[in-house]
Amino acid sequence: MNTTQSTIATTSSPVITITLESVGVFTGILVSLSVLGTLAVKLVNNLNNISISITQIKEDLKEHADNAEKIRELNHKFDLHVQDYINRKDTITLLIAQVTQTVEHRTNRLYTSMKDMENFLQMQGTFKIREFQDLRKMEEEDPFNKL
Numbered sequence: 056m057n058t059t060q061s062t063i064a065t066t067s068s069p070v071i072t073i074t075l076e077s078v079g080v081f082t083g084i085l086v087s088l089s090v091l092g093t094l095a096v097k098l099v100n101n102l103n104n105i106s107i108s109i110t111q112i113k114e115d116l117k118e119h120a121d122n123a124e125k126i127r128e129l130n131h132k133f134d135l136h137v138q139d140y141i142n143r144k145d146t147i148t149l150l151i152a153q154v155t156q157t158v159e160h161r162t163n164r165l166y167t168s169m170k171d172m173e174n175f176l177q178m179q180g181t182f183k184i185r186e187f188q189d190l191r192k193m194e195e196e197d198p199f200n201k202l
Contacts, residue, residue: 176182 173182
């Protein structure tokens with residue numbers, strides 16, 4: 056009996072065997088890489104947002120510093136104006152007091168001179184003294200009470 060056998064020539068090339076388990080591992084790797092990529096993108100976006108926020112804060116701080124300097128200058132100018140106002144008020148108060156004092160002094164001198172003249176004329180015998188209001192006392196009284 057002659058039997059024929061068939062032989063198949065095989066070449067030794069690497070063979071990749073795809074099984075359900077290897078597909079699951081490969082899919083798991085792809086999902087993990089996509090999750091890691093997404094996390095990396097979110098991290099980069101967050102870092103960019105933080106960098107932009109820091110830049111805006113720096114600009115705001117510079118603007119605030121400029122405004123604070125302007126406020127300091129305005130405050131200094133205001134203090135100067137207030138001091139100038141106080142000095143002028145004091146000067147005017149002193150001038151008014153000086154004028155009031157001068158007027159009172161001259162009024163007293165005039166009153167004294169008038170009394171001296173009245174006394175002199177009364178001593179001559181030709182002058183009769185009339186009653187008159189003392190202007191100095193009139194300022195102390197309220198003139199509207201006489202109505």
